[in-house]
Every structure is written in C-alpha cells, then in structure tokens.
Amino acid sequence: MFSKSSVKDLSEISKKLNLLYYEYDKYQNKFIVDSRYNKETTYNELIKLTYELSKQNIGFFRDEDSNIVISSECNLFSPIKQRIKNISYAFKSYRKNIYTLSDKRVKHAKNLPLIETRVIEQAIDLTPYDALIFTSKNGVKYCDSLTSEWRKIPTYTISTQTAKQVKDLKGKIAFVGKEKHGDEFAYELLEHLKGKRVAYIGAERIVSNLMSIMEEHHIACDYIAVYRTVCKDYEEKIKLPSGSIIIFSSPSTIECFLKNVEWDKSFTAISIGRTTAKYFPEYIEPLIADNTSLESCVYKALSL
Numbered sequence: 001m002f003s004k005s006s007v008k009d010l011s012e013i014s015k016k017l018n019l020l021y022y023e024y025d026k027y028q029n030k031f032i033v034d035s036r037y038n039k040e041t042t043y044n045e046l047i048k049l050t051y052e053l054s055k056q057n058i059g060f061f062r063d064e065d066s067n068i069v070i071s072s073e074c075n076l077f078s079p080i081k082q083r084i085k086n087i088s089y090a091f092k093s094y095r096k097n098i099y100t101l102s103d104k105r106v107k108h109a110k111n112l113p114l115i116e117t118r119v120i121e122q123a124i125d126l127t128p129y130d131a132l133i134f135t136s137k138n139g140v141k142y143c144d145s146l147t148s149e150w151r152k153i154p155t156y157t158i159s160t161q162t163a164k165q166v167k168d169l170k171g172k173i174a175f176v177g178k179e180k181h182g183d184e185f186a187y188e189l190l191e192h193l194k195g196k197r198v199a200y201i202g203a204e205r206i207v208s209n210l211m212s213i214m215e216e217h218h219i220a221c222d223y224i225a226v227y228r229t230v231c232k233d234y235e236e237k238i239k240l241p242s243g244s245i246i247i248f249s250s251p252s253t254i255e256c257f258l259k260n261v262e263w264d265k266s267f268t269a270i271s272i273g274r275t276t277a278k279y280f281p282e283y284i285e286p287l288i289a290d291n292t293s294l295e296s297c298v299y300k301a302l303s304l
Contacts, residue, residue: 031068114256130196142227182208182275204228231256251279
C-alpha cells in the first residue's frame with residue numbers, strides 16, 4: 001500500500017498521464033481537480049487517474065469536492081476525516097495573511113491587485129510558422145484577441161495552466177512542459193522543434209533565456225509580443241500585516257509590489273517559479289512553489 005515516501009512517485013503520475021485538470025498537492029496529499037471545469041470535461045482524466053492509482057495499489061477516495069485523496073485507510077470515516085482537514089486549512093487561512101497580486105480569486109488567499117495587462121494592438125501573420133510557444137495564459141488570451149489563425153498551429157506550452165487556456169480557446173496542444181520552469185522548458189522543446197519555424201508569443205518583456213537557447217541550438221524562432229504589463233499605482237503606500245505571505249507570479253508582480261508596499265523582514269515571499277525568483281532583490285529570499293498554479297502556492301503558504 002501507499003506510504004508517504006512515495007510522494008515523488010505521485011508527482012510522476014501527473015506527468016506520466018499528462019493530466020491537465022488534476023494537480024497533485026503534496027501538502028494535502030491529494031490530486032486537486034480544477035473546480036472551474038464541469039464533470040464532463042474532467043471525467044476522462046478522472047478515469048485515467050483512478051485506474052493508474054488502482055493499478056499501483058495506491059489507496060484513495062473522492063472527497064466532497066471531487067478531489068482524489070490518497071489514503072492507505074479508505075473506509076466510511078475517511079471522508080469525515082478529510083472534512084476535518086479542510087476545516088483545519090480554512091482555520092489556518094483565517095489566521096494567516098496570504099496575498100496574491102492579481103484579480104484572480106484563490107481559495108484561502110486575499111487579493112491585492114497590483115498589475116494590469118493590456119493588449120498590444122497590431123496585425124500579426126502566423127502563416128509562416130509550424131509551431132507556437134506559449135509560456136503564459138495571457139499570451140494565449142491576447143494572441144486569440146488579435147487573430148484566430150493560431151488555433152490551426154500546434155502549440156507548445158510551459159505548463160498545464162497555459163495548456164488549459166489553449167484548450168479552452170480551441171487551440172491544438174502538441175506538448176505540455178514537464179519541468180514548468182523557463183530554461184528547463186526550453187531544453188525540453190529542442191527535440192520537438194528541430195526543423196520547424198517557430199513563433200514564441202508572450203509579453204513585451206521576456207524574462208527567460210528561451211530565445212537564446214533556441215538560437216544556440218539553431219532553431220528558427222521569432223518573438224511576438226502581444227501584451228504588456230503595467231503597475232497599478234496607489235496614492236499611498238499599502239501597509240500589510242506583519243508576517244504576511246505574498247505570492248509572486250511574475251517579475252512584474254515583484255516590481256509592482258515594491259513600488260506600492262514597503263518590504264518588511266517579517267514577510268515571506270513565494271515565487272511561482274525559478275525564473276521569477278531570479279528577479280527578487282538581494283534582501284528577499286523567496287520560497288519556490290512546487291507547481292505553477294496560484295492554488296499550489298497558497299497551499300504551500302498554508303503549510304508554513
């Protein structure tokens with residue numbers, strides 16, 4: 001039966017099955033379903049996941065939110081115990097001050113919107129390209145606002161979060177990164193993109209070395225900026241409670257946070273990835289999230 005020493009194996013299951021809608025969270029020891037999607041959308045992955053767990057003799061049950069909870073003791077009392085754990089998380093979130101820096105609402109966290117994204121109006125021609133690279137949901141969203149032609153071209157996305165945006169907008173997913181971090185993702189792509197003409201579509205400001213890695217390995221890749229990120233400016237500095245935990249999802253959120261909030265040594269920073277982590281000033285040492293979703297960052301914050 002399953003033991004806690006197998007946590008790494010559970011993370012590998014997500015990669016093996018190419019799951020988009022279920023994400024393993026080691027802090028809760030369960031596969032969390034993306035609640036924004038209906039059961040019809042997530043059903044096939046539910047079957048794949050539960051079949052794989054059964055094949056590996058890993059105990060599990062579905063909780064009241066349709067998440068797959070890993071448990072070596074599955075009985076009538078297991079869901080009750082899980083509800084108690086959920087109440088515990090809710091209590092922890094009440095005691096902690098966890099902040100995300102976008103408009104997106106995430107369970108157990110407070111919103112502190114500090115950035116805005118805006119499309120770069122332009123005519124773009126994607127007909128010369130055999131493949132498109134996206135490293136953010138915004139890249140997909142704003143590309144779609146400029147042209148629908150991208151939907152005909154195979155896309156290579158850095159994470160499941162970006163891949164879901166592609167799927168939502170009827171694009172063609174060719175590959176989803178396993179490592180979920182900028183430079184590592186670039187190296188994952190090399191074998192897939194040999195001999196292809198590629199467009200990397202994203203923000204006005206590039207924060208990874210993806211383009212230079214493509215060039216170094218002789219892959220023809222053009223960069224197309226489809227949106228820009230700007231800071232929201234508040235008239236007075238925002239004061240957060242001592243001990244606050246702040247989740248940073250991009251270098252822009254770091255810049256905009258420090259423009260509007262005085263950093264306090266009691267704060268804790270969580271970076272959504274290693275690329276973003278490189279942009280913190282020396283006096284801030286962030287923790288790195290285990291998965292590239294805001295939900296995963298929040299549960300990491302709750303575990304502290």
